[in-house]
Amino acid sequence: MNSPPPIVEIRDLRYSINGRAIFDGLDVDIVPGRVTAIMGPSGTGKTTLLRLITGQLVADSGTLIVAGQEMSTLRRVELYALRRRMGMLFQNGALLTDLDVFENVAYPLREHTDLPERLLRQLVLTKLQAVGLRGAAGLMPAELSGGMSRRVALARAIVMDPEILVYDEPFVGLDPISLGVILRLIRRLNDVLGLTSIVVSHDVHEISSVADTVYLLSGGKVAAHGAPGDLNASQSEVVRQFIGGLPDGPVPFHFPAPDYFGELLARGNHL
């Protein structure tokens, strides 16, 4: 069976910050209707990749096509039109702190549609029910726990019925119960709403249980990709270090530094 054409197609992508190459010839295909995980050690540019896919950053060179449109050539209006077809869950939820939970979820609807108040209310309550927080509609963001904020942000991200849903580190700092809830929501929303989900994370075991495809990034390139099970069987040293959680290996324990003894014996106040 042929797989459908990718909804996000990345070819030979290059991006650098202050002369330091973050991506150096990256190739990624994201297939519609699936949960794709982007994994990798901290500092490999996972979040940067999300910001490139969502057009918050522009690549130095290479091809980045999202829903049939080349991101580097989009004008502001076209980018905003494309973003209406995307939802993004930020690491800390990024709820608007001056609005309550209900208004946060209603915000995109109020901005982009002219729905009657009754319908808007029903839509918002439906989405809040889907994340289990209908009862918290009247609370302010400051009154929510980390996991609840993220669920409200998730309700907000799906309120415009996006085609692509992007999660930036959705499991960071969650207790096991909230983590389980978010994991189940990612899978369920993907299947029920027919979304394409892109999840950036470094939680190997959590993400393996929910992702269909995993891309493991290292050194600005894709170190390995495939189904989560394939990665476990991989012989690549980087993959084995990452999945096994080994402190040293191709990704070194030490940040690059001059010779240890030389530096200890050197004179000088600081470095």
Next chain:
Amino acid sequence: MNLVRELWGSLIDALVALGDITRFLLRLIVCTPRVLMRFDSVVRQVYNSGVLSLVIIMLSGLFVGMVLGLQGFQLLQRFGSEQALGVAAAIGLVKELSPVVTALLFAGRAGTALASEIGLMRATDQLSAMEMMAVDPIERVVAPRFLGGVIAMPLLSAIFSMIGVYGAQLVGVQIMHVDSGSFWSQMRAGVDIRDVSEGLVKSCIFGVACSLIAVYQGYHAFPTAEGVGRATTRTVVASAVMVLFLDYLLTSAFL
């Protein structure tokens, strides 16, 4: 040679910053008509920048007016012309003290609040989240706050003048027993519409400068606690210097 290169570098940096802030201002102006359509968001910001600054503006206005009354009385009495206290205080306030002191207080009270609020929204990804919802944060967050400040400044300055004149009267007439009739009549005869419009133009321009600096610093704050703090400090420093510099230019232009 190094010094020349560094000076040249600083000059280039300053020009780049000036260009950047001008572009930012143009973006704000472009979206102003759309923002005015949602006038309630501007009204809310006039409340935040204006009404919430009222106490400090009124108190300062009162004390500045009282000091002006006292000093003016001492000086004018030497020439036996203490009846001119009203006109002296009013012209000093309307043309100079109200626009400048209001702008400095505005930078400290409302400017810092604007910069830190927008900076914190940047640091907590709220601005990025809006962009991801295809909502332009410049139009929804920055422009209403900018316009709110621009509208609030001349109003605050006018209130400052009013309270200041009352303060001068309190000291001059009530305490120093300057004749009340000549205090007010000389003021009415001596203060020209040109004086009032000079003060008005100044406070409008200061309003644009202070609000622009505050929202620009907040919007471009580095997204950390330190970055937001630095943006707030820069807002006060840059606003104060800019207000005094513009005041000199405007005063000489009005001569």
